[in-house]
Amino acid sequence: MALVPKIFNSRSGQEGEFFNTIKRILGFKPKNITIYEEAFTHRSLNEKNKQGIPQNYERLEFLGDAMLGSVIAAHLFNEVPSGDEGYLTKMRSKVVSREHLNELGRDLQLIKLLKTNIPTKQFGGNIHGNIFEALVGAIYLDRGFKYCEKFIRKRVIKPYVDIERLEGKIISxxxxxxxxxxxxxxxxxxxxxxxxxxxxxxxxxxxxxxxxxxxxxxxxxxxxxxxxxxxxxxxxxxxxxxxxxxx
Known part of the structure; x- marks a missing residue:
């Protein structure tokens, strides 16, 4: 039996609890809520669409990782005109490090929305960052690059990207x-x-x-x-x- 929180009972409704929670996290209205449902579905449920393609957050996680990297890269490129390729690469790695993404996912309490057959306490810490990346990927598919960039700037860049602090941050x-x-x-x-x-x-x-x-x-x-x-x-x-x- 799936360990599904009550929030999913009416999760496809345009004004259901899941919809409103996603809207609050994003800061804007989602158009296609089913994309976000996929972003919070774990592979343990073995869900598939009509074409037999697995429906879980892993592909969205891949897309979100790419979107995060591109938006952060553009921000650093503009903010640090004197930074060479090596410097910019290192700084981007610090922003999108697994530790930092896990922190972002925990701060938003995204795991509370996860639909899974596995008790969430059995997951490792990386689950928080994985879901955060999937959420970013879902935003891109649902609302396009402009809204995706808006979310990343609000939730990642504005509160966390301090150039001087990042320069002294050790990632390994x-x-x-x-x-x-x-x-x-x-x-x-x-x-x-x-x-x-x-x-x-x-x-x-x-x-x-x-x-x-x-x-x-x-x-x-x-x-x-x-x-x-x-x-x-x-x-x-x-x-x-x-x-x-x-x-």
């Missing part, structure tokens, strides 16, 4: 740590070791070795996340030296 402590090691010809290694935790979910434990000395440890539900956490701890432990060398 692991990449930063590796860059510092390579610049200073220091050897490093991420070592996975036995995890003795009693969590229900499997965890990975990682040691970060610098010149054969363990400088940080971390554990997480994936090896990648554990390595990033260990790198972050190493960064703050060696922050003075790292910032001196890389700035």
């Amino acid at each position: 402590y692991k990449s930063l740590f590796i860059e510092w090691c390579q610049k200073n010809k220091k050897s490093f290694k991420y070592v996975v070791y036995d995890d003795t935790g009693k969590d229900d979910l499997k965890h990975f434990a990682v040691k970060l070795q610098l010149e054969n000395t363990v400088v940080a440890k971390a554990r997480a539900t994936s090896k990648k996340k554990a390595e990033e956490r260990a790198s972050k701890r190493a960064y703050y432990k060696l922050q003075v030296a790292i910032e001196k060398d890389l700035n």
